[in-house]
Amino acid sequence: MITAEWVAELGARTLRVLRSFGRAAFFFIDLLVHVPAALRRFSLVLRQIHAIGNLSLVIILSSGLAVGFVLALQMYYALVTYGATESLGLIVNLSLVRELGPVVTALLFAGRAGTSLTAEIGLMKAGEQLSAMEMMAVDPRSRVLAPRFIGGVVSMPLLAILFSAIGILGAYVVGVLLIGLDSGNFWSLMQDRVDVWRDVGNGVVKSFAFGVVCTAVALYQGHETEATPEGVAYATTRTVVVSSLSVLGIDFMLTALMFSTP
Amino acid sequence: MNSDSLIEIDHVTFGYDASRTILDDISLAFTRGKVTSILGGSGCGKTTLLRLIGGMAAANSGRVLFDGELINARDREQLLHQRRRMGMLFQFGALFTDLTVFDNVAFPLREHSGLSESMIHDIVLMKLNAVGLRGAADLRISEVSGGMSRRVALARAIALDPELIMYDEPFAGLDLISMGVAANLIRKLNDATGATSLVVSHDVPECMAISDHVILLANGGRIVAQGPPAQLMASTDPETRQFVRGEPDGPVKFHYPARPLAEDFGVDEIGALP
Numbered sequence: 157m158i159t160a161e162w163v164a165e166l167g168a169r170t171l172r173v174l175r176s177f178g179r180a181a182f183f184f185i186d187l188l189v190h191v192p193a194a195l196r197r198f199s200l201v202l203r204q205i206h207a208i209g210n211l212s213l214v215i216i217l218s219s220g221l222a223v224g225f226v227l228a229l230q231m232y233y234a235l236v237t238y239g240a241t242e243s244l245g246l247i248v249n250l251s252l253v254r255e256l257g258p259v260v261t262a263l264l265f266a267g268r269a270g271t272s273l274t275a276e277i278g279l280m281k282a283g284e285q286l287s288a289m290e291m292m293a294v295d296p297r298s299r300v301l302a303p304r305f306i307g308g309v310v311s312m313p314l315l316a317i318l319f320s321a322i323g324i325l326g327a328y329v330v331g332v333l334l335i336g337l338d339s340g341n342f343w344s345l346m347q348d349r350v351d352v353w354r355d356v357g358n359g360v361v362k363s364f365a366f367g368v369v370c371t372a373v374a375l376y377q378g379h380e381t382e383a384t385p386e387g388v389a390y391a392t393t394r395t396v397v398v399s400s401l402s403v404l405g406i407d408f409m410l411t412a413l414m415f416s417t418p
Numbered sequence: 419m420n421s422d423s424l425i426e427i428d429h430v431t432f433g434y435d436a437s438r439t440i441l442d443d444i445s446l447a448f449t450r451g452k453v454t455s456i457l458g459g460s461g462c463g464k465t466t467l468l469r470l471i472g473g474m475a476a477a478n479s480g481r482v483l484f485d486g487e488l489i490n491a492r493d494r495e496q497l498l499h500q501r502r503r504m505g506m507l508f509q510f511g512a513l514f515t516d517l518t519v520f521d522n523v524a525f526p527l528r529e530h531s532g533l534s535e536s537m538i539h540d541i542v543l544m545k546l547n548a549v550g551l552r553g554a555a556d557l558r559i560s561e562v563s564g565g566m567s568r569r570v571a572l573a574r575a576i577a578l579d580p581e582l583i584m585y586d587e588p589f590a591g592l593d594l595i596s597m598g599v600a601a602n603l604i605r606k607l608n609d610a611t612g613a614t615s616l617v618v619s620h621d622v623p624e625c626m627a628i629s630d631h632v633i634l635l636a637n638g639g640r641i642v643a644q645g646p647p648a649q650l651m652a653s654t655d656p657e658t659r660q661f662v663r664g665e666p667d668g669p670v671k672f673h674y675p676a677r678p679l680a681e682d683f684g685v686d687e688i689g690a691l692p
Contacts, residue, residue, distance in 0.1 A: 288512035291472050292526045292574075293501040295494075299529075 183376050186297055187305050193295075194302035204307025208269045208371075212315060215268050216261060220319035223256060224248065224326020231327075232335055241331075245342035246349050248327040249320075253350070253359040254415070257320035259407050262366035265312055266399035270374035273304055274395040277378025278388040301375050308371025309364065316363035358414040365406055370399045423447040424582055424614045425471055430480035432466060432639075440466045441639030443480070453608050453615040455625035457661070458635035464618040465509075467639075468584045471616070472506060473497040484582070502530060505575035505613075509587040511567040513559045519546070519570050520555040526577045545573040548610075549603055565596025569603065576607060582614050583607070589621040597621070601628050622662055626651060634661050 194201060227248050235241045277300070280286050286296045324346075331337045350356065374395045381391035425448040433439040440463040448454050458464050469475040470482050476491035483489070484500055491497065513522050523542045527533060533541070546552045549569040554562060562570060568588060575583055585604060589597045605628040608615040619625050625632060626647040634642040634650065636657070643650055643658045651662055659665070680686065 283510065283515070284508045284512035285514055287474060288506070288508055290474060291501055291504065291506040292529065293498040294526070294529050295498070 179380070180376055183379065184372050187301060187372060187375065190295070190298040190302040191306060193298035194306055197303070200299070200303040201306045201310075204303045205310055208273070208304070208307045209311030209314060212265065212268050212311070213318070215264055216315045216319050217322050219260065219264055220257075220322035221326040223260060223319075224252070224323030225330050227251060227256070227323065228327035228330035228335075232331060232337075241337055242341040243345060244331045244337060245324070245327065246345040248331075249324055249346045249350050250355060252320040252323045253356050255359075255407070255411070257323065258316045258359050258363035258366055259403060261316040261319045261363060262312065262370055262403040263400055265308075265315065265366070266370050266374070266396050266403070269308065269311070270370050270395045270399050271392040273308070273371065273374040274378040274381070274392045275388055277301070277304075277375060278381035278383075278391050281379065281381060282383035282388065301379070304375060305371050308374070309367040312367025312370065313360045313363040316359065316366075320359070354414075358410075361414075362407065362410050365410065366403050369402045369406060373399045373402065422449050424450045424485055425616070426481075426483040427467070427470070428481040428483065430470065430477045430482060432463070432470060432475065432477050439638060441470075441477075444639045444641065445480075446633065446641070448614060448616055449631065450614050451608075451612055452630040453605060453617060453628055454631045454633065455617040455619060455629040456633045456635055457619060457622060457625055459620060459637070462635045462637045463639040464620075464635060465586055467635075468506070468586055468616065468618055471582075471584065472501065472504060502578065503580055504582045504584065505578065505580035506584045507568070507571050507575045507586060507588055509590055511571035513567055513571055513574070515559045517559070518555070519551065519557050519559065519562065522559065522570055523573045523577055526574065530578060541577070542573075545577055546570075548576070548607065549573045550599070563596075565592050565599065568592065568596070568600055572600075572603060572607070576611065576613075579611060580613060582616065585615065585617045585619075587619055588617060589619055589624050597624055600624075604628055622664065626662070634658060 228244060231244050231247050232241060235244060235247070277286075280300070286300065289296045289299060328339075328342060332339045332342050377391040377395045377398070381387045425446075427444060427446040430441055430444050431439065432441040444463075444467075446467075456464050456467060466475065470477055471484065471489065473489045473491045481488055485503075487496070487500065489497070489500065514525065517525065520542055523545050524538050527538045527541060531538070543552055543555065546555055549572050551566060551569055551573065554566060554570075559567060559570075572588075588600050588604065592600060601624045604615060604617060607613070617625055617629065629647055631644065632647050632650055633644040636642050642661060643653060643655060650658060653659060653662070676682070
């Protein structure tokens with residue numbers, strides 16, 4: 157009897173999970189369908205790029221600088237053993253543009269912009285603002301959701317590029333200005349060995365994918381939130397958890413696809 | 419379809435899930451140009467009725483007709499077209515908190531009218547003047563009181579001169595002065611614009627004072643009584659009397675259905691309690 161109940165409960169939970177995947181898939185398709193309508197009113201998109209992108213700059217740039225400092229120090233301690241300190245710039249650059257830039261930016265984005273999007277949409281839903289918009293014959297998907305989606309997708313690669321750039325400058329400060337490594341070596345190895353398409357390009361593609369995932373998850377969680385204070389709190393937490401895990405999972409797959417050959 | 423009726427509810431049954439029926443085979447008609455109030459306790463399906471008329475929910479069975487056209491929640495294009503002819507005041511205003519009072523009222527005009535900004539400016543000020551808030555045009559939503567925000571929402575609801583204005587609990591949470599102001603505005607705006615007004619509320623005196631027709635709704639969407647306010651106030655039917663006088667006990671029981679009291683306390687009879 158207990159086994160039957162356990163199986164029934166397992167079945168019910170499986171169905172709930174599958175249903176939520178189905179709802180999320182329909183939501184995502186709906187978002188994509190409304191992207192052209194949002195693009196026609198570009199001022200709405202610009203406002204969101206400002207809200208999502210510009211207002212995330214402080215945390216992205218300061219984190220990028222800190223990561224650049226620490227990465228340069230750690231790499232220097234490791235490379236000095238082998239007498240290969242001239243490779244410091246190259247290693248920091250590759251680490252940042254291929255991996256750390258897109259991934260850390262996406263994790264910070266989920267925490268800063270993602271939660272803000274979820275809370276905003278959740279509170280709009282709780283305050284019946286989305287229903288009011290529908291009753292005014294205005295489709296909230298093209299007026300509210302799609303501009304935010306585009307804003308997030310456009311902002312993420314730009315933020316990731318800035319994160320990597322400031323990180324490299326941070327490494328320069330530590331490696332060249334503080335430790336005293338050769339500035340020519342620092343930059344020339346980077347120019348010689350970093351490929352624009354393979355390294356930088358793939359990093360941008362990654363951050364684009366993370367932008368799609370993080371923004372869609374944040375909007376979906378906000379849209380599906382229960383219209384109560386607890387509901388909004390749970391939704392923002394889920395945004396961070398689901399986005400972060402998705403980013404890490406997708407990063408592994410993309411890395412395997414992009415850099416499988418030496 | 420009766421041409422006098424702007425809205426017809428025809429044998430509508432609705433429930434959010436199979437176990438809970440909110441409206442059970444209900445039929446109603448709302449006359450053009452009149453103020454009709456739907457009164458009932460919490461959870462009797464008043465707001466649900468407005469959601470069905472606005473196409474925000476679809477009936478399980480039956481039809482909802484707006485000016486002879488079927489409201490079909492699944493036909494988005496037709497629904498958007500029909501909604502342009504409706505205005506709705508939500509229970510707590512549902513104003514856009516990132517916009518000013520002026521921009522809230524201008525919102526539907528900017529979305530739909532295609533008018534120049536100077537024209538929109540004049541129309542918004544006229545609408546705000548009608549609700550007595552022309553001087554508050556530049557305030558942010560966080561700076562206006564509950565009563566004022568309800569009036570801003572009313573100005574926004576009438577921005578496009580709708581044929582149907584729906585009011586969801588327009589008096590909830592308002593002080594007596596604001597309540598009187600809101601009630602007067604509903605009546606005056608209805609008379610001035612010739613629109614059809616549908617007021618959903620549980621405030622009996624205000625609704626009786628401003629309505630042409632009143633419908634009393636009980637749980638399950640059952641119609642207890644309907645007619646002109648004076649007729650309902652004079653009714654001798656016990657359920658109607660309990661409702662319009664707000665008596666705590668009567669045909670609508672004070673106690674939620676429960677086991678006998680003695681059984682819950684584990685004694686043979688109540689007198690045996692220590």
